[in-house]
Amino acid sequence: MLEALRTQDSGDTAIISTTPIAPEDAAAAAAPGAEAVDAPGLDLSSLDLAAVEAAVRRAAADEIMPRFRQLAAEDIVEKNGPHDLVTVADRLAEEHLTAALTALLPGSRVVGEEAVHADPTVLDALHGDAPVWIVDPVDGTRQFVHGDPGFATLVALAHRGxxxxxxxxxPALGLMAIARRGAGAELNGVPLHTGTPDPDAVLDVATSHYDFTDDDQKRVLAALETGGIAPRPCGSAGLEYLHIARGEIDATAFSWENAWDHAAGLLLVHEAGGASGTVAGQPFRIEGGNALPFTAARDAETARRILGLLAAAN
Structure with a gap:
């Protein structure tokens, strides 16, 4: 299990990294500007990262925020039950982002939550050779529907996993977090660092919400109800990852693997100095097929502790 924990080490997957990026290096490296993203075998030198950020902001400004606290009953639809909602804002924002992002990177594909719901074969793009934008237009739709500002738009760029x-x-909180592989993470232009929990502190852990877990998943997650850990149901997954990157909570424990919920946040946590892993002792794969639950945490030791408890109950 321990050797499979992934942490930031000059941008590569590593065995329990112990060398976080220096603050001064992160500040320079994470500046979004028009810098290129480097990827082995993929030329992204023409991709303007500032234009991607602008596209994300524009989609939210045009399609999401005008409907925040303004939704009519007919704007909200249940997908797979009363807790799994989609709104007109989700659909239109994803359509907006799909057009904008593929225009910025010709030949790229989009795997969006709503497109996958309509056609599950869209997921096949995660296994292909083309670069893929992974999009959750409104992560935390339930919060959005209830007028709670705790929702986010999540976009990740991936290639071959x-x-x-x-x-x-x-957008309702005025927060933009950006991460680049091997170059650190930032929030509103300020470098992010997960830090390390106080050895005597009770760990604050966000877990899969009980409305979205079956009895067996609840049983496994209940292993975290022990001394020194304070589990609570998660809100927006993307914002929980941001809380870890900011050092505001200590870990997550999630029992579902949708790429659009996790891809952006896992990179954010890794680039801020954190760690993650699955109960099978493997790195989390955005293509799916993971042993669940999995964790992301502020540091490798916290990830070890969470995974040990989950694995023993699994």
Whole structure:
């Protein structure tokens, strides 16, 4: 299990990295500007990262925020049950982002939550050779529907299973977090660092919400109800990852693997100095097929502790 934990080490997947990026290096490296994303075998030198950020902001400004706290009953539809909602804002924002992002990177594909719901074969793009934009137009739709500002637009750029860059934008909160593979992470232009929990502190852990878990998943996650850990149901997954990157919570424990919920946040946590892993002792794969639950945490030791408890109950 331990050797499979992934942490930031000059941008590569590593065995329990112990060398976080220096603050001064992160500040320079994470500047979004028009810098290129580097990826082995893929030329992204023409991709303007500032233009990607602008596209994310524009989609939220045009399609999401005008409908925040303004939704009519007919604007909200249940997908797979009363807790799994989609709104007109989700659909239109994803359509907006699909057009904008593929225009910025010709030949790229989009795997969006709503497109996959309509046609599951869209997921096949994660296994192909083309670069893929992974999009959750409104992560935390339930919060959005109830007028809670705790929702986000999540975008990640991946190639052959490797997440290269990500954008986590909470428009109602005025937060834009950006991460680049091997170059650190930032929030509103300020470098992010997960830090390390105080050895005597009770760990604050966000877990899969009980409304979205079956009895067996609840049983496994209940292993975290022990001394020194304070589990609670998660809100927007993307914002929980941002909380870890900011050092505001200590870990997550999730029992579902949708790429659009996790790709952006996992890169954000890794580039801020954190760690992640699955109960099978493997790195989380955005293509799916993961042993669940999995964790992301502020540091490798916290990830070890969470995974040990989950694995023992699995």
């Amino acid at each position: 490797e997440v290269l860059a990500s954008w986590t934008y909470a």
